[in-house]
Amino acid sequence: MESMESRGPSGVQFRKLDPSRSEIRLLQLQPADDIDQAPVARLINVALTDKIEYLAISCLLSGTETENIIINDNNIAVPASLGQILRHVRAVFLDPPAQPGRPWSPTQTKNKRPNWLKEALRQVKSVFGDSQGGRDDEKTLYVWFDALCIDHRNPQEEAQKLTHMGMVYRSAQMVVGWLGPKGELTDVSLEILQHVEAAMPPNFGEPEDKRLHPENYAPQHQWLQKVAYLWSQGLEGPYYPALVDFTGRPLFHRTWLIDEIAMARYPIFLIGDRLVSWKQVITLNRLLEELTNESLVFPPGLRSVAQSWPLGTVYTMLKHYENRIRDEEKNTRLGVLKQVEMKKQKEQAREISGAGEMAQTEFRRKGSIAPSITYEPTSFEASRETIGQASSIDNSRRITGRAL
Known part of the structure; x- marks a missing residue:
């Protein structure tokens, strides 16, 4: 056994x-x-x-x-x-x-999440x-x-x-x-992620957005001015090393791990005791991709160091990002269609209910004022009644004569 x-x-x-x-x-x-x-x-x-x-x-x-x-x-x-x-x-x-002095964790406060x-x-x-x-x-x-x-x-x-x-x-x-685990530059790198996510236009990268807002794309890149402080000190400032520390994490260089995480209903990253959203990582990836293009805002001398992830990682992230966008759009369309169908059903139910109520009201109205009916006998019935009366008189005379 x-x-x-x-x-x-x-x-x-x-x-x-x-x-x-x-x-x-x-x-x-x-x-x-x-x-x-x-x-x-x-x-x-x-x-x-x-x-x-x-x-x-x-x-x-x-x-x-x-x-x-x-x-x-x-x-x-x-x-x-x-x-x-x-x-x-x-x-x-x-x-x-956590007790005072313990590293901050997202579960410690409900404010400003x-x-x-x-x-x-x-x-x-x-x-x-x-x-x-x-x-x-x-x-x-x-x-x-x-x-x-x-x-x-x-x-x-x-x-x-x-x-x-x-x-x-x-x-x-x-x-x-x-x-x-967290490093000395982790807090700086996560601050960068938050700023980039807030600065990037909502529909950045979509074909329709490129047509409507060419000022946000190469070479104009107007929205990049909001995060220009990141490269204002070149490679010597604190921001570039912080980005290298974050993008150099081993998981980002293993495409099969990205595939695993992307299977989830809700994927998320954890660095030390800090949570990082999938969207923030994808947004950073899109920024790094965009910085490889000619730009009036980003220094051309730094363009060669903007690409921090292997092409396989970039492709995998973008693939899953596009799949999620399609799924969200599909779910949104299905949700709208479902709402429209439910609205139609409710309207039809109201119409049927209203028609029934009108019919009942009309029926009650007619019943309460029903016209009086006068019975008039037919000619055949009238002739039978006349013959019957005559026969009754004749019989009465006969009975009276016998009695006398």
């Missing part, structure tokens, strides 16, 4: 997946009081048909150092970068607000397990992680890995692309 459990190379015990239920494994991550505490989790099998909601993590593991995490009450040695990822995901999406961050946090509200009406320490977070949720020693699972991962990423409530 085949064993229902196997032990992975790191000591993790895997319970066999049931393919008939489309099962996957998830880490049920527990909260902690401090970001440095070792991650504690249960590894469970769940069926995607149960509609359980979870985060999926896409990343590169590097380095030879290890650290211990606790899975199913067992100490498991994992790459230090893996433990680092779990601790930061836990800090951002699960842990209670950008719309994309509100949407991101809304997406993960239902990913919490066992938290309905409970205390903060009762919350858990469901997380999928390739290195811990696939039994790589199982030949069948390894053979079906790509298909399995595609199913996992598409079904996840959110896919988080791990960019690595």
Whole structure:
């Protein structure tokens, strides 16, 4: 009889997946009081048909150092970068607000959050397990992680890995692309992303926008004046090194990781304890592409260093960006058509209801003033009545004569 459990190379015990239920494994991550505490989790099998909601993590593991995490009450040695990822995901999406002095996290305040961050946090509200009406320490977070949720020693699972991962990423409530820990220039680079997103025209790059607003495109680039401070000090200022630090993150140079993240209903990036929206990264990519063109605003001497990502990464990002735009437009059109159809149905229902009410009103009106009817006998009935009266008189005379 085949064993229902196997032990992975790191000591993790895997319970066999049931393919008939489309099962996957998830880490049920527990909260902690401090970001440095070792991650504690249960590894469970769940069926995607149960509609359980979870985060999926896409990343590169590097380095030879290890650290211990606790899975199913067992100490498991994992790459230090893996433990680092779990601790930061836990800090951002699960842990209670930080104490003074702890690095800022988007979950610490509800004030002045950008719309994309509100949407991101809304997406993960239902990913919490066992938290309905409970205390903060009762919350858990469901997380999928390739290195811990696939039994790589199982030949069948390894053979079906790509298909399995595609199913996992598409079904996840959110896919988080791990960019690595924060550095000295991270805050500056994220500030640049925010400024570029705010400065770029809403429909930049679309054919119709080029026709309507040629002033925003090469060589005029009027909108670039809003972010001209980025290159005002050339390569010596703080902004260029900050951009190099951000665009040089290993994940951006692995197109298959970009493909993984793009499968998600809601893709997002995490650098340290800071969230970065997919749109911000795409916007930066479009800016870097535009800066390779002749410009009256951007210095020609810096054009050669504007392209910071490999062409494969640029192509992959633009491909997924265009796909998302098409999907959004399609959903918008379908939504409009659905609203129009619903409006027609409501109008038809009102017309039918109004016609019925008018008919009932007319019927009641006619019934209340019904004309009086005078009965007039027909000539045949009148003649019968006359004959009957004559016969009655004749019989009366006969009876009277006999009586006399």
